[in-house]
Amino acid sequence: xxxxxxxxxxxxxxxxxxxxxxxxxxxxxxxxxxxxxxxxxxxxxxxxxxxxxxxxxxxxxxxxxxxxxxxxxxxxxxxxxxxxxxxxxxxxxxxxxxxxxxxxxxxxxxxxxxxxxxxxxxxxxxxxxxxxxxxxxxxxxxxxxxxxxxxxxxxxxxxxxxxxxxxxxxxxxxxxxxxxxxxxxxxxx
Numbered sequence: 287x288x289x290x291x292x293x294x295x296x297x298x299x300x301x302x303x304x305x306x307x308x309x310x311x312x313x314x315x316x317x318x319x320x321x322x323x324x325x326x327x328x329x330x331x332x333x334x335x336x337x338x339x340x341x342x343x344x345x346x347x348x349x350x351x352x353x354x355x356x357x358x359x360x361x362x363x364x365x366x367x368x369x370x371x372x373x374x375x376x377x378x379x380x381x382x383x384x385x386x387x388x389x390x391x392x393x394x395x396x397x398x399x400x401x402x403x404x405x406x407x408x409x410x411x412x413x414x415x416x417x418x419x420x421x422x423x424x425x426x427x428x429x430x431x432x433x434x435x436x437x438x439x440x441x442x443x444x445x446x447x448x449x450x451x452x453x454x455x456x457x458x459x460x461x462x463x464x465x466x467x468x469x470x471x472x473x474x475x
Contacts, residue, residue: 307380315387
């Protein structure tokens with residue numbers, strides 16, 4: 287809506303993404319500080335979910351860029367290739383702002399973030415939309431936790447570091463199993 291249908295350049299898209307991530311971190315702090323039972327564990331959990339969300343967004347963007355290059359060896363989308371250093375820099379900046387606002391929550395209260403906070407609370411308190419909002423939030427959180435457990439299992443298994451975990455003693459075993467298999471065009475007696 288802000289760009290008026292004009293194609294967005296990479297620096298402008300990066301600026302909008304930076305503002306978006308900073309605003310999300312700001313609104314998340316408002317939820318952490320307005321909770322009367324809020325404590326350090328709630329803030330750490332919120333920060334981890336926020337970090338997983340940001341990293342997931344960067345990974346999705348990286349995956350889309352790789353897929354657009356791999357299909358027939360050419361780029362399907364116009365525009366420059368995303369710079370991963372800049373993308374992870376934005377994530378680091380947003381998490382640094384989250385940490386600073388956690389330390390000094392009085393800086394988190396501004397007109398825009400208060401409006402988003404109140405709008406989210408109003409949606410949540412609406413009977414039908416609030417229920418839908420909570421269901422979507424539940425599945426979002428479950429999906430984030432599953433991704434986090436999957437990433438941790440890849441890290442702990444050693445696959446993330448390029449180690450081969452195949453401890454099979456018989457390297458010809460795979461070929462033997464192919465000889466015993468048959469396809470749809472073989473006659474079996």
